[in-house]
Amino acid sequence: MADRDGNRKELLEQLTMPGNTRCADCGAPDPDWASYKLGIFVCLHCSGIHRNLPEISKIKSIRLDFWDDDLVKYMRTHGNLSAKAKYEAVVPPYYYRPQATDCLVLxxxxxxxKYERQEFTADQTGKSRESAGNKEGFLWKRGKDKAQFLLRRFVLSEREGVLKYFTKEEIKGAKATMSLKDLNAMFQPEKIGNPNGLQITYVKGIQTRNVFVYHESRKEIVDWFNAIRAARLRYLKTEFPTTAESEIIPRITRNYLKEGYMEKTGPKQREAFRKRWFTLDLQERKLLYYKDPMDPYEQGAVFIGSRDHGYQVKEGLPKGIKGKKWKAGVTIVTPGRQFLFTCENEKDQRAWMEALNEVISRPMTPQDYAAEANFRRQS
Known part of the structure; x- marks a missing residue:
């Protein structure tokens, strides 16, 4: 007869072993669930995904469920490091490994x-991934001036260094050509209102162009995301041949550091405060603002330099200035002027100040100084 308390104690001890202290799939700390078919420890969110794959995974709670002796023994002889060695033996460097805060589809x-298709096991080593940065197919794209999504053909070419999309009138050529140099992609299910929603951005002229797309198939939209990452990695390795791959990979694609609504006033600081949607891009050191979260172009931008270069963020607004509806003020000081914002509450105020200070505390690179100079010329 199994020792219920003893088996639970042993499983909890196994959680302290190297590799088992974090979820095997997303890296969340303190996993409280386990797949006794795969021999891995996972978090609550990932356990829900495993439950939907009964042919390859069986889930139990470590603390709440009853464990037979043979299952405990199986977990002891396997564990997260063993599974990682088997199922993540040959993960391509461009392939995105989701983190705890990432969306469900990723x-x-x-x-x-990993477990169902077994794409990264050792027997996949010889398979060529040379075409990983090339892809063609149809995606639902949101119209620039209208809210509806229309089916459009997209073509990603690693050799040409571009992502294109076409309307029905393909004879006229691509509707838009996006250079891999400035291309970025991030999942935005809540903003787009679709669990498979992907936001693609690129630079058009001096502005950032937003393209919102989705696909009904979860696999297909993630395949597009990783194809863009593969093409971007090849581009960056070509452009920066002496830079280590480990330094390039974090720059392939990126999520915004923070997004949300604030109110802002104009440069004279006498204009009415107006509600705008803001996105803070850590890599580009820019705070972009839009009238609506789904706008194709930003209304304006603020370059955020480093503290050593005269940038700082202050709590509150200058004396004599008050917001329209929101009172929790934030002031960004730059060498040229001050930018004034208000947040809905003190919690949002603290979150924005923390995010802005993260950018300001980051040292500027030579590329950042060049971007700052270019930004000033265009302003």
Missing amino acids: KEQWIRA
Whole structure:
């Protein structure tokens, strides 16, 4: 007869072993669930995904469920490091490994790719991935001037260094050509209102162009995301041949550091405060603002330099200035002027100040100084 308390104690001890202290799939700390078919420890969110894959995974709670002796023994002889060695033996460097804060579609397709399709096991070593940065197919794209999504053909070419999309009148050529140099992609299910929603951005002229797309298939949209990452990695390695791959990979694609609403006033600081949607890009050191979160172009931008270069963020507004509805003020000081904002509450105020200070505390690179100079010329 199994020792319920003894087995639970042993499982909890196994959680302290190297590799088992974090979820095997997303890296969340203190996993409280386990797949006794795969021999891995996972977090609550990833356990839900595993439950939907009963042919390859069986889930139990470490603390709440009853464990037979043979299952405990199986977990003891396996564990997260053993599974990682088997199922993540040959993960391509461009392939995105989801984190605890990432959306469901990324986590689900990572789990399916590892355990269901077994795309990264050692027997996949010889398979060529030379065409990983090339892809063609149809995606639902949001119209620039209208809210509806229309089916459009997209073509990603690693050799040409571009992503294009076409309307029905393909004879006229691509509707838009996006250079890999400035291309970025990030999942935005809540903003787009679709669990498979992807936001693609690129530089058009002096502005950032937003393209919102989705696909009904979760696998297909994640395949597009990783194809863009593969093409971007090849581009960056070509452009920066002496830079270590480990330094390039974090720059392939990026999520915004913070997004949300604030109110802002104009340069004279006498204009009415108006509600705008803001996105803070850590890599580009820019705070972009829009009238609506789904606008194709920003209304304006603020370059955020470093503290050593005269930039700082202050709590509150200058004396004599008050917001329209929101009172929790934030002031960004730059060498040229001050930018004034108000947040809905003190919690949002603290969150924005923390995010802005993260950018300001980051030393500027030579590329950042060049971007700052270019930004000033265009302003």
